[in-house]
Amino acid sequence: MRFAYVNGRFLPHGEASIHVEDRGFQFADAVYEVWSVREGKLMDADGHFDRLERSLGELRIPTPRSRAALEHIIGELLRRNRIRNGLVYLQISRGQARRDHAFPKQAVQPTIVLTCKRLDHAAAEARAERGIAVVTVPDQRWARCDIKTVNLLPNVLAKQAAHEAGAVEAWQVDRDGRITEGSSTNAWIVTKAGKLVTRQADHGILHGITRARIFKCAQDVGLEIEERGFTPQEAYEAREAFLTSATSFVTPVVSIDNHSIANGEPGLLTLSLREAYLGEA
Known part of the structure; x- marks a missing residue:
């Protein structure tokens, strides 16, 4: 079975979902990162984490998890999906709010989604x-x-x-x-x-x-x-x-x-x- 991670929960990939009024879905008000995985390790891990933090800062989206927490979540996601060679996709949106172009007046919790998949390095x-x-x-x-x-x-x-x-x-x-x-x-x-x-x-x-x-x-x-x-x-x-x-x-x-x-x-x-x-x- 394939697993995804959404807002604190590991879920079967086919059951993972976000709210219809998530700002990433409605406005592309979100950032993402991709890591290659070789022999179970993230390639250029620090560089991608640094860029993620910069992207969040440029859009003024609060960082929902520490780097250490994200590393733990990614490791568990790879373990559950039994992936040693592939890629990890991380997306963080501003979160769910009533549809309006301006930022929500009240603070909302950012949405965080992680998925991973195998890659054919031989190909x-x-x-x-x-x-x-x-x-x-x-x-x-x-x-x-x-x-x-x-x-x-x-x-x-x-x-x-x-x-x-x-x-x-x-x-x-x-x-x-x-x-x-x-x-x-x-x-x-x-x-x-x-x-x-x-x-x-x-x-x-x-x-x-x-x-x-x-x-x-x-x-x-x-x-x-x-x-x-x-x-x-x-x-x-x-x-x-x-x-x-x-x-x-x-x-x-x-x-x-x-x-x-x-x-x-x-x-x-x-x-x-x-x-x-x-x-x-």
Whole structure:
């Protein structure tokens, strides 16, 4: 049986529910986090907890559980679901209140939901070995993408556009013609000079926890990183390209808008960064 956690209770997954007037459901007034789990351990645990606390603070949602309590709940949820390799999803909304756009006048208890599921790491490894295709789409999101909210409709539409084009991911392009990030990943290229390039961590992108770890991995081997936006044309002409996230780790990109990147094979630098990241996990 699969279990979920809702507001202090472990419940059969099919019976877990929230109130119809929960503000996360009605207004996307909620934040979330995702941890990968390898051999029963949360990857980059502290980074994700730090970002969760920042997101809650930016939306002025009270933290409903301490970090230690959340770690205990996650551990128990993984135990009940018998998961050693997979992911954990955590969502916290402002809570249940009579429908009104403004924050509730009276304090309400935030809603907390946790679920988990298994992931096929062998399939992910196989995909990394052959590389993936991405397409570019206009970035239609709001101006605070650095907050990890559940307001993901533009991301959903971008991901669907990628799937309909036979690709795995969509890289979003801002009004200045520069790539911000993927629908659920951070975007990177390797220039012909061997520099790593990724969008600067401003309000236009989610500050990826895996992204931050790749900075460390790159610096450990003396690679130079440029934090700036890059155009689709730059990406087409790049030596290598890849994306990062908590669930894809470091995944090579071998095609962008049907333009083959380099020779259409995963780049050696990308694969070495993936190996370095997983080796430290």
